Amino acid sequence: MIDPSEVSAPTDWPVPGPLTLTDGAIAVLNLQAQIDGLEGPSTFAEAATLIDLLILRGLILGRISDYERAAELVDCKVGTAITDAAAYVVRARTRAVFHRFTEALDDLDHADRILPQGAAAERERAAILQAMGHYNEALVTHEAAAADREEKFERAAALAGFWAERGKTETAQHFYLDSLRSYRGVSPFPLALLDFQLGLMWMRQDRLSEARTYFRTAVRRVPAYAAAQGHLAEVDAELGETEAAIGRLIPLATSSDDPDYAAQLARILGEIGRSEESIAWRRIAASRYDELTTAHPAAFADHAAEFWLGVGNDPRKGLRFAEFNLRVRETPRAYDLLAQALDANTTGAASARCFGAQLTNRAAMQP
Amino acid sequence: MSDHFSGPRALADPTADISDVFAFPAPENPQQLVVVMDVFGKAGPTAVFSDAVIYRFRIRPVDIDGTGPDAAFAPGQGDFIFDFTFDVPSGRSHSGRPLQQGRCLTPGGSTISFRIDDENGGANDGAQVFAGQRSEPFFLDVRMIEKTVATGKLSFKPKGSDTLYGTNILAIVIKFEWRKILKGGPLFAIVCETLAAGKQPVRIERVGRPEIKNVSLSWKMFDKVNKDIEIRDLYNSEDAFDLKPDYFDAYRARLNANLAFYDGLDEKIDWPFDRNGNHPLAKLLLADFLVVDPSKPFAETSYFEIERSMLEGRTHVTPGGRWLNQDIMDFVFTLYVNGGNGPPVNDGIDAPITWSSNIFPYLAPPNPAKAAAA
Numbered sequence: 001m002i003d004p005s006e007v008s009a010p011t012d013w014p015v016p017g018p019l020t021l022t023d024g025a026i027a028v029l030n031l032q033a034q035i036d037g038l039e040g041p042s043t044f045a046e047a048a049t050l051i052d053l054l055i056l057r058g059l060i061l062g063r064i065s066d067y068e069r070a071a072e073l074v075d076c077k078v079g080t081a082i083t084d085a086a087a088y089v090v091r092a093r094t095r096a097v098f099h100r101f102t103e104a105l106d107d108l109d110h111a112d113r114i115l116p117q118g119a120a121a122e123r124e125r126a127a128i129l130q131a132m133g134h135y136n137e138a139l140v141t142h143e144a145a146a147a148d149r150e151e152k153f154e155r156a157a158a159l160a161g162f163w164a165e166r167g168k169t170e171t172a173q174h175f176y177l178d179s180l181r182s183y184r185g186v187s188p189f190p191l192a193l194l195d196f197q198l199g200l201m202w203m204r205q206d207r208l209s210e211a212r213t214y215f216r217t218a219v220r221r222v223p224a225y226a227a228a229q230g231h232l233a234e235v236d237a238e239l240g241e242t243e244a245a246i247g248r249l250i251p252l253a254t255s256s257d258d259p260d261y262a263a264q265l266a267r268i269l270g271e272i273g274r275s276e277e278s279i280a281w282r283r284i285a286a287s288r289y290d291e292l293t294t295a296h297p298a299a300f301a302d303h304a305a306e307f308w309l310g311v312g313n314d315p316r317k318g319l320r321f322a323e324f325n326l327r328v329r330e331t332p333r334a335y336d337l338l339a340q341a342l343d344a345n346t347t348g349a350a351s352a353r354c355f356g357a358q359l360t361n362r363a364a365m366q367p
Numbered sequence: 368m369s370d371h372f373s374g375p376r377a378l379a380d381p382t383a384d385i386s387d388v389f390a391f392p393a394p395e396n397p398q399q400l401v402v403v404m405d406v407f408g409k410a411g412p413t414a415v416f417s418d419a420v421i422y423r424f425r426i427r428p429v430d431i432d433g434t435g436p437d438a439a440f441a442p443g444q445g446d447f448i449f450d451f452t453f454d455v456p457s458g459r460s461h462s463g464r465p466l467q468q469g470r471c472l473t474p475g476g477s478t479i480s481f482r483i484d485d486e487n488g489g490a491n492d493g494a495q496v497f498a499g500q501r502s503e504p505f506f507l508d509v510r511m512i513e514k515t516v517a518t519g520k521l522s523f524k525p526k527g528s529d530t531l532y533g534t535n536i537l538a539i540v541i542k543f544e545w546r547k548i549l550k551g552g553p554l555f556a557i558v559c560e561t562l563a564a565g566k567q568p569v570r571i572e573r574v575g576r577p578e579i580k581n582v583s584l585s586w587k588m589f590d591k592v593n594k595d596i597e598i599r600d601l602y603n604s605e606d607a608f609d610l611k612p613d614y615f616d617a618y619r620a621r622l623n624a625n626l627a628f629y630d631g632l633d634e635k636i637d638w639p640f641d642r643n644g645n646h647p648l649a650k651l652l653l654a655d656f657l658v659v660d661p662s663k664p665f666a667e668t669s670y671f672e673i674e675r676s677m678l679e680g681r682t683h684v685t686p687g688g689r690w691l692n693q694d695i696m697d698f699v700f701t702l703y704v705n706g707g708n709g710p711p712v713n714d715g716i717d718a719p720i721t722w723s724s725n726i727f728p729y730l731a732p733p734n735p736a737k738a739a740a741a
Binding site: 018020021022023029032033034035037038042043046184185186187 | 380381382407408410411412414415417418420455509534535563564565569571736
């Protein structure tokens with residue numbers, strides 16, 4: 001077992017030199033070109049690459065339809081490659097995207113039984129365990145995956161993400177800088193994804209100025225990065241720059257099939273008294289959350305709960321999703337969300353506050 | 368596409384992933400040498416070059432240093448370098464392709480500017496350049512190669528399925544008066560590289576000969592020395608003209624093992640190992656650059672003819688190098704399996720969707736988006 005105190009940040013962090021990265025607009029054009037070029041008949045390795053690229057595009061452009069297409073493809077590929085361990089690893093990755101964590105771990109176990117898997121599959125397992133809130137196991141698995149010292153960037157980036165989620169800001173920043181130093185590619189995507197994780201970390205600490213710096217860095221690397229733009233808008237709004245936030249959110253809410261942006265927009269517009277517009281965006285978000293929680297309940301339970309507890313204004317529905325979310329992932333955030341949901345449902349408000357405190361304590365006991 | 372997907376790192380940056388290198392005397396003008404670098408295999412319609420990558424052609428005079436069992440090249444000192452760089456695209460063409468400007472810095476220090484996909488490209492000082500999307504000139508049946516390796520039996524069908532049929536790549540083409548721009552010769556060694564731009568450019572990938580990293584180096588299971596190591600990223604990071612002695616034996620062990628596997632596919636040994644336990648082709652193949660003699664007239668099927676002549680102790684008669692339309696997979700499998708002592712190995716694919724032409728920029732125009740799926 002690794003004691004987190006052993007992984008401390010040095011007092012003097014060397015600053016990484018300037019990185020040469022492909023312009024974000026070129027990177028998105030070429031991501032599209034890769035996907036287009038791999039559509040159609042292909043080898044399994046190419047299909048696996050296509051699935052990874054669809055997931056990446058889904059992540060960058062905020063396109064849930066890309067995740068859904070990846071899931072369709074992978075089911076088809078596992079069907080035709082039933083004895084291929086790599087097929088199960090790819091399916092595990094896709095299932096994890098939809099928060100089907102237990103099934104994803106089963107796939108990784110199955111792949112291991114067919115043929116022992118390497119560091120990449122172990123990193124996959126660590127990320128899933130982390131998402132489920134099994135932090136000790138996740139950290140041990142991250143370290144085991146890091147045995148391959150050739151992959152310095154992957155190791156540092158995984159640990160930066162891990163400690164960022166745990167809210168250990170110094171350690172997360174130490175590994176973030178390590179990641180920058182060890183990065184040898186020219187694609188901006190891996191670094192923008194990392195910037196985003198650090199931005200989230202600061203946002204959860206209520207350090208909005210720091211959060212904004214990281215989100216801006218992510219957006220500078222990849223202007224089309226929807227989640228970074230969306231969170232930057234959220235921070236802008238919190239810092240009083242409401243018009244800038246609305247300006248960022250409208251194109252996202254219009255183009256993305258992820259209802260988070262419409263929900264954020266509805267909330268901000270409501271707060272500044274633009275009620276009609278707020279109601280219109282709220283309807284769009286509500287309808288889409290209903291669709292998504294029907295199709296992929298585990299994946300969208302947490303965001304749906306937040307929506308219904310907030311601008312969606314249906315605390316009972318919010319509670320239902322918060323409870324379900326906690327069954328999927330026992331993270332501190334899931335406990336907090338449930339506490340918030342219980343609090344919001346007036347009949348149980350007192351007990352919710354009490355239970356919420358217990359939950360917070362329990363969450364704090366997590367490693 | 369002989370080098371596509373040639374290592375995990377290359378996968379992360381498709382624009383830096385070199386798929387093929389060609390070098391041949393210009394079919395229409397024997398005074399000129401043509402060198403081609405293909406990147407981004409299976410590129411969709413929006414593919415463009417990276418603004419963070421230097422696309423480099425390194426050309427060196429080379430001598431023959433030995434023949435027969437000691438066949439070897441001795442590259443000279445110092446490169447003639449053509450460097451290509453590209454801007455961020457601005458706008459779209461009528462066909463919907465992103466509009467991108469590029470520049471070529473020649474060995475003489477002059478700059479040639481051009482717009483991608485413009486078939487006339489740019490010209491200056493005895494050199495003409497082109498960069499843009501073209502039809503994939505390579506053809507092969509990947510599934511049957513994998514099956515051959517998995518089963519230990521040549522598995523090609525009389526009529527195979529071209530894995531690359533109807534797909535496109537990004538190509539960079541230079542045609543230049545070699546006697547004016549290069550010094551020395553007439554034998555030249557050519558290697559293409561992609562480098563992360565910056566104050567100290569870092570090599571991402573390098574390619575010289577076809578099918579070294581994929582067909583020849585990628586299989587780990589026959590290598591008794593380093594069966595768990597993905598050796599290709601390390602190999603990519605090396606200077607083709609100056610392999611580090613520390614790793615040379617690791618590359619040679621992998622090559623010895625894989626070449627021995629191929630040699631055994633016809634159940635007879637055509638390439639007995641030498642007294643040091645090495646495959647006779649290993650050292651020549653690890654001199655991983657295309658060797659071309661532009662003083663010889665253009666030839667359609669001249670890849671490795673210079674090396675064969677060295678092994679056989681005779682003088683070469685073709686320009687060597689590599690022409691766009693040569694059936695490399697048939698050649699490589701025939702070379703590895705029977706060394707030309709048996710019937711040619713045919714992989715069942717004898718042509719790409721469209722042949723390259725004898726007119727600049729040689730590679731055929733790009734295929735429509737749906738050609739591959741159809």
